[in-house]
Amino acid sequence: MTPPPPASPAHGANSPAARDIAHVLHPYTDQKAHREKGPLIITGGKGVRVTDEAGREYIETVAGLWCASLGFENERLVQAATEQMRKLPFYHAFTGRSHMPMIELAEMLIERAPVPMSKVFFANSGSEANDSALKMIWYVNNALGRPQKKKVIARKKGYHGVTIASASLTGLPANHKLFDLPIAGILHTETPHYYHEGRPGESEEDFATRLAEELDAMIVAEGPETVAAFFAEPVMGAGGVIVPPATYFEKIQAVLRKHDVLLVADEVICGFGRTGNYWGSQTMGMQPDILTCAKALSSSFLPISAVMVNDRVFEALAEGSHQIGTWGHGFTYSGHPVSAAVAVETLKIYDEQNLVAHAAEVGALMQRRLRERLTDHPLVGEVRGVGLVAAVELVEDKAARRNFDASRKMAARLVALGEEHGLILRALPGDSIAFSPPLVISPAEVEEMVEKFGRAVDDLSAQIRREGLTVV
Numbered sequence: 001m002t003p004p005p006p007a008s009p010a011h012g013a014n015s016p017a018a019r020d021i022a023h024v025l026h027p028y029t030d031q032k033a034h035r036e037k038g039p040l041i042i043t044g045g046k047g048v049r050v051t052d053e054a055g056r057e058y059i060e061t062v063a064g065l066w067c068a069s070l071g072f073e074n075e076r077l078v079q080a081a082t083e084q085m086r087k088l089p090f091y092h093a094f095t096g097r098s099h100m101p102m103i104e105l106a107e108m109l110i111e112r113a114p115v116p117m118s119k120v121f122f123a124n125s126g127s128e129a130n131d132s133a134l135k136m137i138w139y140v141n142n143a144l145g146r147p148q149k150k151k152v153i154a155r156k157k158g159y160h161g162v163t164i165a166s167a168s169l170t171g172l173p174a175n176h177k178l179f180d181l182p183i184a185g186i187l188h189t190e191t192p193h194y195y196h197e198g199r200p201g202e203s204e205e206d207f208a209t210r211l212a213e214e215l216d217a218m219i220v221a222e223g224p225e226t227v228a229a230f231f232a233e234p235v236m237g238a239g240g241v242i243v244p245p246a247t248y249f250e251k252i253q254a255v256l257r258k259h260d261v262l263l264v265a266d267e268v269i270c271g272f273g274r275t276g277n278y279w280g281s282q283t284m285g286m287q288p289d290i291l292t293c294a295k296a297l298s299s300s301f302l303p304i305s306a307v308m309v310n311d312r313v314f315e316a317l318a319e320g321s322h323q324i325g326t327w328g329h330g331f332t333y334s335g336h337p338v339s340a341a342v343a344v345e346t347l348k349i350y351d352e353q354n355l356v357a358h359a360a361e362v363g364a365l366m367q368r369r370l371r372e373r374l375t376d377h378p379l380v381g382e383v384r385g386v387g388l389v390a391a392v393e394l395v396e397d398k399a400a401r402r403n404f405d406a407s408r409k410m411a412a413r414l415v416a417l418g419e420e421h422g423l424i425l426r427a428l429p430g431d432s433i434a435f436s437p438p439l440v441i442s443p444a445e446v447e448e449m450v451e452k453f454g455r456a457v458d459d460l461s462a463q464i465r466r467e468g469l470t471v472v
Contacts, residue, residue, distance in 0.1 A: 016039075016041050016053060017038045017039055017041065018038075020038065020039045020041070021034065021035055021038055021039070024039075026039075027162075040052055040419070041053045044072075045060070045068075045071070045072025045073060046071070046072055046073050047071045047072065047073065047438070047440065047445075048060055048063075048071050048072075048437055048438045048440065048441045048445055049072070050072055050424065056422070057422060058419065058422050058423055058424045059422060059423050059424070059437070059445065059448065059449050059452070060072070060424045060437065060438070061418075061423055061424060061425055061426070061434075061435050061436070061437050061449055061453070062424070062425070062426040062434050062435065062436045062437070063436055063437055063438045063439075064300060065295070065300075066237060066269045066274075066295055066389075066434075066436045067294075067295035067296060067299070067300035068299060068300050068438050069272060069273070069274075069295075069296040069299045069300075069346075069350075069355075069438055069439045069440070070299040070301075070346065070349060070438065070439065070440055071299075071438040071440045072438075074299065074301070074349070076345055076349060077298075077299065077301045077342050077345055077346060077349075078301075080341045080342050080344070080345035081301070081302065081338050081341065081342050083341070084101060084337055084338045084341035084342075085338055087337075088337050089337070089338060090336065090337065090338075091337055092332060092334070093122070093330065093334050093335045094330055099335075099337050099340075101335075101337045101338075101340035101341040101343075101344060102122065102335035102337065102340045104340075104344050105120075105122075105306075105335075105340045105343050105344050105347075106119075106120040106122075108344060108347050109293075109306055109308060110308070112278060112347070113279075113291065113308055114265075114278070114279040114281040114282045114286070114287075114288075114291070115281070115287050115288065115310070116310065116311070117291065117308040117309065117310055118309055118310055118311040118313070118314040119308070119309055119314045120306050120307070120308050120309075121136075121306065121307040121309070121330075121334070122304065122305070122306050122307075122334045122335035122336075122340070123294075123304075123305045123306070123307065123331055123334060124303045124304060124305060124331060124333050124334075124336075124339075125161070125294055125303060125305050126160075126161055126166075126266070126268035126292065126293075126294035126295065126305055127160075127161025127162050127163045127166045127167075128161075128163065128166075128305060128331065129161075129268070129292040129293070129294055129305040129306065129307050130160040130161045130163075130165070130166040130169060130231070130264075130266060130268075130292050131161065131163045131164075131165045131166045132307050132329065133231075133264050133290050133292055133307050134152060134165045134166070134169070134229075135165075135329055136290065136307070136309065136313065136317060136329075137150075137152065137228050137229045137262060137264075137290075138150055138228070139316075139317060139320055139327075139329075140313055140316040140317060140320070141228055142320065143316045143317070143319050143320030143323070144316050146225070148223075148225055148226050149225055149226060149227065149228045150185055150226065150228050151185045151186075151187060151222055151226050151227045151228060152169065152185065152186055152187070152227075152228055152229045152230070152231060153187045153188070153189055153215070153218065153219070153227065153229070153230045153231070153261075154169040154170070154171055154186065154187070154188055154189075154230075154231040154232070155171055155188060155189055155190070155191055155192070155231075155232060155236070156171040156188045156189070156190060156191045156239075157171050157172060157191045157193070157236055157239030157240060157242060157429065158170060158171040158172075158188075158191075158231065158232065158233060158236055158239055158266075159171075159172065159233065159236065159237055159238035159239050159266075160231055160233075160266055161268075162175065164181070164183060165183065165186075167179065167181050167182075168181050168182030168183045168186040169182075169186060169231050171188045171191075171239065172238070172239060172429060174429075187218065187222070189211070189214060189215050189218055190211055190214060191236070191239070191242060192207075192208070192211055192236075192242065192244040192245055192248050193240070193242045194207050194245045195381070195382045195384070195393075195401060196401060198245075204245035204246045204247075205245070205246055205247050207245050208244070208245045208246065208247045208248040208250075208251050208252075209247075209251060211245075211248065211251075211252070212248075212251035212252050212254070212255050215230075215252060215255050216255045216258070216259075219255065219259045219261065224259040224260070224261075227259060227261050228261065228262060229261060229262040229263070229264055229289075229290075230252070230256055230261055230262070230263055230264065231264045231266060232249075232252075232263070232264070232265065232266065232286070233265075233266045233267075233268075233269065233270060233280070234249075234265060234267065234270045234275060234279075234280025234281055234283060234284040234286060235269070235270055235275060235280055235283075235284070235385075235386060235389060237268075237269035237270070237389070237434075237436075238269075238428060238434075239428070239429060240391055240393070240428050240429060240430055240432045241384060241385055241389055241390060241391030241428070241432065241434055241435075241436075242384070242391075243384055243385065243386050244284060248284075249284050249285050249286050250285060253286070253287065262289040262290060262313070263286065263287065263288045263289055263290075264288060264289070264290040264291070264292065265279075265280070265281045265286050265288035265290070265291045265292070266292050267279055267280055267281065267291055267292060267293045268292060268293060268294045268295055268305070269295060269389070269436070270283075270389070271293040271295075271296060271297070272293070272295075272296035272297065272347075272350060272356075272439075273296070273350065273355055273356035273359040273360075273387075273388070273439055274296065274359065274387055274388055274389050274436065274439070275363075275386050275387035275388075275389065276356075276359060276360035276363050276364075276386065276387030276388070277356065277360070277387075278356050279291075283386060283387065289309070289310050289312065289313055290307060290308065290309050290310070290313060291307070291308040292305065292306070292307050292308075293305065293306050293308075294306070296346075296439075297343050297346065297347075298339060298342045298343040298346050299342075299346045301342050301346070302336075302338060302339040302342045302343075303333075303339060304335075304336065304339035304340065304342075304343050350439075355439045355440070358439065358440075359387060359388045359439045360387060360388075362388060362441055362442070362443055362446055363386070363387035363388035363389075365443055365446050365447075366385075366388060366390060366435065366437075366446045366449075366450070367383075367385055367386070367387075367390060369446060369447065369450040370383045370385075370390055370392060370435070370450055370453075371383045373450055373451070373453075373454045374392055374453075374454060374457065377454075377457055377458075377461070378398070378461065378471050379394050379395070379457060379460065379461050379464075379471060380392055380393065380394065380395070380398075380457070381393045381394065381395030381398055381401055381403075382395075382401075385435070388436065388437065388439060388441075389434075389435065389436045390434070390435040390436075391428065391432045391433060391434050391435065392432065392433045392435070392453075392457075393430060393431060393432040393433075394410050394411060394414070394431040394432070394433075394460075395431070396471055397471075403430055403431050404431055410431045410460070411427035411428070411431040411432065411433060412427055413460060413463070414427070414433060414456060414457065414460050415427050415433070417456040417459045417460055417463075418433075418452070418453065418456045420456070420459075421452040421453070421455055421456045421459075422452055423449065423452050423453060423456065425453070425456075433453075435449075437449065
């Protein structure tokens with residue numbers, strides 16, 4: 001299989017590629033390079049595979065953007081959307097209005113929450129959900145008469161979205177540079193990545209203890225009366241699929257309780273079975289006060305996200321809104337009836353098909369096969385992950401755990417080679433390649449995916465040798 005041809009005049013001025021280059025501003029794209037290379041245009045999908053305009057087929061190894069949990073076709077979700085579109089295509093949730101899909105979805109989420117939760121607020125994306133959670137935190141502390149308790153701590157390499165507030169919570173340089181971010185009051189503590197950040201002779205447990213001590217010191221230095229919340233993904237996704245070290249969240253949460261700091265679990269990637277449990281919070285032993293989710297909530301067939309809050313948070317929101325006469329926050333499409341109906345059906349499918357257990361089973365296979373195929377490869381420094389989410393990190397020096405210089409763009413080169421082998425891959429910071437396939441992936445498809453990826457890594461290794469580069 002050859003990679004898709006770049007957009008060029010040979011495709012015609014009115015070709016889809018030329019029209020894309022002329023009119024589309026792509027997210028997370030080098031805009032100047034895109035004018036030369038052009039798009040990979042996807043025209044169809046079925047199961048874990050998608051097809052491009054030339055009819056070439058690829059396994060989608062990251063379920064699009066960690067999100068197409070049921071794959072790229074599902075007639076039940078189409079029917080749920082169609083029926084709701086005919087019944088009530090739109091209504092809002094402002095000023096106490098409601099409708100049954102939103103009510104049913106809220107009930108289902110509360111029933112499935114990893115810890116007792118009180119209420120659900122709906123938005124349209126993970127970014128909006130995390131932005132809303134931050135606004136809630138500020139609102140709550142004002143309502144409680146604690147106007148100084150507003151600072152929020154997130155983590156370096158964490159990912160929480162791209163709105164002004166959620167991008168500030170995100171701990172990735174590309175999300176801050178030229179955007180004048182982060183905004184004031186957002187702090188970042190260290191990344192819980194033992195492979196790179198652990199010290200010589202330091203155990204995982206000792207590493208977790210040190211990170212908790214550093215967090216405690218940061219809160220004390222800022223003033224506990226000024227620190228309101230800590231945002232964390234159970235497993236860090238876009239920052240590199242970083243699995244926290246043993247005992248990490250146990251020790252972090254002890255620090256948060258000591259200083260009366262709320263815990264926000266960002267389950268946008270980890271929720272709904274991805275880590276082998278219904279919630280990543282269950283996998284990692286988190287007890288959040290606020291939980292955000294999106295993506296697999298509707299298998300991404302339609303945009304929808306949710307913020308769950310516990311009773312403590314809700315009662316403060318309720319009191320503040322009563323004082324003012326309203327809670328001045330919400331979106332036109334909060335709890336959109338068609339999106340909510342699709343999400344309700346999605347959760348029913350997860351239950352009926354026992355997809356969380358399936359994800360745990362095939363996830364264990366994926367973790368094992370990636371390690372068997374790649375741990376000893378000269379280009380691979382670490383294979384990491386849990387459940388059905390993983391990453392393979394490329395290094396120039398295995399012993400020193402040193403990555404390639406970023407200018408070499410090794411992960412991007414591997415993505416291109418993956419396309420030649422029939423894989424859509426996702427490159428992450430630090431020359432890591434993510435794996436987060438649809439939950440419906442079969443054992444045979446896991447084997448095929450890993451084998452094709454292994455061949456792509458071998459091809460990259462051969463390229464490097466031909467270029468005379470030395471890998472230690």
